[in-house]
Amino acid sequence: xxxxxxxxxxxxxxxxxxxxxxxxxxxxxxxxxxxxxxxxxxxxxxxxxxxxxxxxxxxxxxxxxxxxxxxxxxxxxxxxxxxxxxxxxxxxxxxxxxxxxxxxxxxxxxxxxxxxxxxxxxxxxxxxxxxxxxxxxxxxxxxxxxxxxxxxxxxxxxxxxxxxxxxxxxxxxxxxxxxxxxxxxxxxxxxxxxxxxxxxxxxxxxxxxxxxxxxxxxxxxxxxxxxxxxxxxxxxxxxxxxxxxxxxxxxxxxxxxxxxxxxxxxxxxxxxxxxxxxxxxxxxxxxxxxxxxxxxxxxxxxxxxxxxxxxxxxxxxxxxxxxxxxxxxxxxxxxxxxxxxxxxxxxxxxxxxxxxxxxxxxxxxxxxxxxxxxxxxxxxxxxxxxxxxxxxxxxxxxxxxxx
Numbered sequence: 010x011x012x013x014x015x016x017x018x019x020x021x022x023x024x025x026x027x028x029x030x031x032x033x034x035x036x037x038x039x040x041x042x043x044x045x046x047x048x049x050x051x052x053x054x055x056x057x058x059x060x061x062x063x064x065x066x067x068x069x070x071x072x073x074x075x076x077x078x079x080x081x082x083x084x085x086x087x088x089x090x091x092x093x094x095x096x097x098x099x100x101x102x103x104x105x106x107x108x109x110x111x112x113x114x115x116x117x118x119x120x121x122x123x124x125x126x127x128x129x130x131x132x133x134x135x136x137x138x139x140x141x142x143x144x145x146x147x148x149x150x151x152x153x154x155x156x157x158x159x160x161x162x163x164x165x166x167x168x169x170x171x172x173x174x175x176x177x178x179x180x181x182x183x184x185x186x187x188x189x190x191x192x193x194x195x196x197x198x199x200x201x202x203x204x205x206x207x208x209x210x211x212x213x214x215x216x217x218x219x220x221x222x223x224x225x226x227x228x229x230x231x232x233x234x235x236x237x238x239x240x241x242x243x244x245x246x247x248x249x250x251x252x253x254x255x256x257x258x259x260x261x262x263x264x265x266x267x268x269x270x271x272x273x274x275x276x277x278x279x280x281x282x283x284x285x286x287x288x289x290x291x292x293x294x295x296x297x298x299x300x301x302x303x304x305x306x307x308x309x310x311x312x313x314x315x316x317x318x319x320x321x322x323x324x325x326x327x328x329x330x331x332x333x334x335x336x337x338x339x340x341x342x343x344x345x346x347x348x349x350x351x352x353x354x355x356x357x358x359x360x361x362x363x364x365x366x367x368x369x370x371x372x373x374x375x376x377x378x379x380x381x382x383x384x385x386x387x388x389x390x391x392x393x394x395x396x397x398x399x400x401x402x403x404x405x406x407x408x409x410x411x412x
Contacts, residue, residue, distance in 0.1 A: 012325070012328070012329070012398050012401050012402055012405070013131050013134065013401065015127050015329070015393070015394035015397040015398050015401070016329055016330070016390070016391060016394040016398075018127050018130065018131075018394070019123060019127060019389075019390035019391070019393050019394040019397075020390055022123050022126055022127070022390060022393065023387070023389060023390040025053075026119045026120070026122065026123045026386075026389040026390065026393065027119075027386045027387070027389060029049065029053055029118075029119045029122060030115050030116055030118070030119035030386045030389060031102040031115075031386070032049060032102075033046055033049060033089075033110065033115040033118055033119065034100075034102055034103075034104065034110045034115040035102045035103070035104055035105075036104070036106070037090075037091030037092075037104050037106065037108040037109055037110050037115070038089075038090065038091060038108065038145075039090055039091055039092070039093060039108055039148075040090055040145065040146050040148075040150050041066070041067040041068070041090075041145050041146035041150050041152055041155065042067070042068055042145065043068050043089050043090055043145045044068050046068075046089045046090075046118065046145075047063065047068040047069075047070055047089070047143075047145075050070050050089070050118060050122065050143050051063075051070060053122045054070075054072055054122065054125060057072075057074075057125060057126065057129040058074065058075075058129055058132055059072040059073060059074055059125065059129065059141070060072065060073040060075070060164075061073075062164065064145075064155070064156065064159055065159065066155050066158070066159060067145050067146055067152055067155050067156070067159075068145050069142075069143060069144055069145055069152070069155075069156050069159075070141075070143035071140065071141070071142060071143070071156070071161060071164050072125060072140070072141040072143075073138055073139070073140055073141075073164055073165045074125065074128055074129055074132065074135070074138060074139045074141070075132075075138045075165075076132060076134075076135030076136050076137050076138060076139075076404065077132055077133045077134070077135065078134070078135065078136040078137075079136060079137070080135075080136025080137025080138075080404040080405065080406075081136075081137045081138075081167075081169070081170040081171075081403070081404055082137055082138040082139070082140060082165045082167050082168070082169040082170065082404075083137070083138075083139055083140070083169050083170060083171045083172065083173070083400050083403045083404055084139075084140040084142055084161075084162075084169040084171070084172040084173070084351065084355065084357070085121060085124055085139060085140070085141055085142065085172075085173055085174070085396050085399075085400055086121070086142040086144060086153075086172065086173070086174040086348060086351065087114075087117035087118045087120060087121030087122075087141075087142070087143055087144070087174070088114045088117050088118070088143075088144045088145070088147035088152070089114055089117075089118045089143055089144060089145050090114060090145050090146055090147055090148050090150070090152070091104075091108045091109055091110045091111070091112075091114060091115075091148075092108065092109055092110075092111045092112060092148055092378060093107070093108055094108065094109040094111045094378070094380050095107055095109065095380055096109040096111070096380055097380040097381050098380070098381055098382070098383055100383070109380060111377060111378050111379060111380065111382055112148065112377045112378060113176065113177035113178070113364070113377065113384050114147065116177050116364070116384055116386060116389060116392065117174075117175065117176065117177070118143060119386070119389055120175065120389055120392035120393050120396060121141055121142075121143060121393075121396065122393075123389060123390065123392070123393025123394075123396075123397075124141070124393045124394075124396035124397045124400070125139075125141050126393075127393055127394065127397040128397050128400060128401065131397075131401070134401075135401060135404065136404040136405050136406070137404035138165045138166075138167075138404075139400045139404070140161070140164060140165055140169060142156065142161060142351075144156055146347075147346070147347050147348075149308070151308070151309070151347055151350070152347065153347040153348060153349075153350040153351055154347065154350045157350055157351065157354065161351075162354060162355065168355070169355050170355070170356075170403070171315075171318050171355060171356055171357045171358075171403050172348075172351045172352060172355040172356075172357035173318075173322065173357050173358050173359075173360065173396065173399050173400065173403075174346075174348045174351075174357075174359050174360070175360045175361075175362050175392055175395060175396060176346070176359065176360070176361055176362070177361075177362050177363075177364045177384050177392070178361055178362070178363055178364070178376070178377055179363065179364070179365045179369070179371075179374040179375065179376055179377070179382065180363030180364075180365055180371065180374070181363050181365070181371065182363065182364065182365055182366065182367050182369075182385060182388070183330075183334055183362075183363070183364075183388055183391060184334055184335075184336055184362070184363040185326050185330065185334060185335045185336065185360055185361065185362055185363075185395065186335075186336045186337075186338050186360070186361040186362075186363065187314065187319060187322065187323065187337070187338065187358055187359065187360045187361060188314065188319070188337055188338040188339075188340075188341065189314050189315070189316040189319040189320065190313060190314060190316070190341075191274050191275070191311050191312070191313055191314075191341045192312045192313065192314045192338075192341055192342070192346075192359045193311070193312035193341060193342050193343075193344055193345055193346045193349070193359065194245070194272035194273060194274055194311060194312075194341065194342070194343045194344065194345050195272065195273045195274070195279060195307070195308075195309060195310050195311040195345060195349070196270065196271075196272060196308040196309040196345030197270070197271040197272070197273065197279070197282065197305060197306060197307050197308055198268065198269075198270065198271070198304075198305070198306045198308055199246070199268065199269040199270075199271050199286065199303070199304070199305050199306075200266070200267070200268045200269075200303070200304045200306075201223075201226065201266065201267050201268070201290055201301055201302070201303050201304075202264055202265075202266050202301065202302045203219040203222050203223045203226070203264060203265045203266075203267070203294060203299055203300075203301050204219065204263065204264050204294075204299060204300045204301065204302070205217035205218055205219035205222070205261075205262075205263060205264070205265075205297075205299045206263065207260060207261045207262050207263040208260075208261050209259065209260070209261070210258070210259040210260060210261055211259070213261060216261045217297070217298055217299055218261050218297075219253075219262065219263070219264055219265040219297075219299055220253060220261070220262070220265055221297070222265075222293055222294055222296075222297040222299050223251065223265035223267055225293050225297075226267065226289070226290060226293045226294075226301075227248050227251065227267065229289050229292075229293050230246055230248065230269065230286075230289060231246070233246075233285060233286070233289050234246045237281055237285060238278055238281065242274055242275050242277065242278050243274055243343075244271065244272065244273050244274070244278050244282065245270075245271070245272040245343050246269055246270075246271045246272075247269055247270050247271075248267055248268070248269040249268060249269060249270055250266070250267060250268040250269075251265070251266075251267045252265070252266045252267075253265050253266075271305075272343045272345065273311065274311055274341060275311065276311075279307065282305070283305060286303065286305055287303055287305075290303045291303075308345070309345045309346065309347050309349050309350070310349045310350065310353055311349060312345070312346045312348060312349040312352060312359050313349070313352055313353075314352070314357070314358045314359055315352075315356035315357060315358065317356070318356050318357050318358045318403075319358045321402065321403065322358045322360065322399055323335055323337065325398050325399050325402045326360075326395060326398075326399075328398075329394065329395065329398050330391065330395070338361075342361075344377075346359060358399075360395070362388070362391075362392055362395070364384045364385045364386075364388050365383070365384075365385065366383060366385045367385070369383075
């Protein structure tokens with residue numbers, strides 16, 4: 010079986026994909042409830058030979074394409090939600106509603122629509138089935154987990170044998186990047202309330218001051234991370250909030266609150282965090298005669314790419330786009346992804362696609378989640394073609410690339 014030339018097919022789709030992406034970009038929505046984005050996706054998919062369902066707990070869209078030939082089922086995912094960031098790109102289609110597609114999910118959505126169109130046009134040559142997963146709520150809301158709980162993996166009548174997603178980011182234009190094994194970090198939230206006894210700022214000996222204890226905790230947490238974990242199984246802990254409230258400047262507060270994001274790369278490191286963090290927090294508090302309440306929430310697991318699926322994906326991408334456009338990453342990234350919930354259930358591959366405009370100075374490029382980050386949507390055809398080719402190859406017996 011030869012893989013069709015999806016890259017050539019995608020050239021005709023590019024204007025429509027760019028228009029869809031820019032409409033979504035100009036009207037970003039947050040979290041699990043993205044009804045206007047959902048309607049744009051449904052309108053873009055109208056007329057295709059798809060079985061479409063929408064979510065009840067979230068505004069998801071799931072579309073199933075059944076090929077004309079027997080074969081397995083695979084899943085392709087694109088996320089749809091934005092971030093609460095005021096856009097500062099100056100683009101003609103920039104958002105003005107206080108939110109922004111600063112992580113490229115507008116491209117992910119349009120690219121997945123493109124893959125659905127490319128594969129639908131080749132339905133008579135397609136083996137098996139493809140599930141198109143349009144997911145809200147990736148940015149901290151666990152939308153993938155919600156969709157799994159709603160039966161995502163059973164929607165085609167049989168569970169998929171593989172799952173794939175592409176995520177855009179800054180970097181050399183058009184380069185694909187992935188790796189086997191850990192691809193993105195697990196994400197966890199730490200929150201601590203240090204409790205003391207407040208009083209007058211001039212009489213600290215008559216209080217139990219939580220402020221120096223909280224400051225000591227910040228340093229102790231940093232030492233804990235650098236001394237308890239293997240350098241080749243890294244953990245990143247960043248205290249991002251430290252607050253005594255808004256009391257008068259001459260008042261020692263009753264409590265101090267701190268919060269941190271904690272990233273890990275393995276189940277072993279997560280176990281050490283869950284055991285060790287309470288000891289550090291409670292130990293420092295006790296040394297000062299204080300108490301502390303701690304909450305550690307596991308948000309997203311580590312995103313782990315299956316070895317075999319990733320090797321095949323790399324072969325397909327190199328066959329379609331050339332060796333020079335595919336890179337094996339030497340290390341994982343410390344960002345997190347809730348596609349990890351899918352990959353915990355189904356083997357597959359999470360792929361980066363670098364999409365900085367050609368005239369970008371890569372030494373000073375703005376990154377995802379910046380109000381100034383810009384992605385080149387002229388690459389949407391390649392993104393759609395990559396997803397379509399990967400799915401077509403995985404469902405086909407002994408596929409080879411046309412050329």
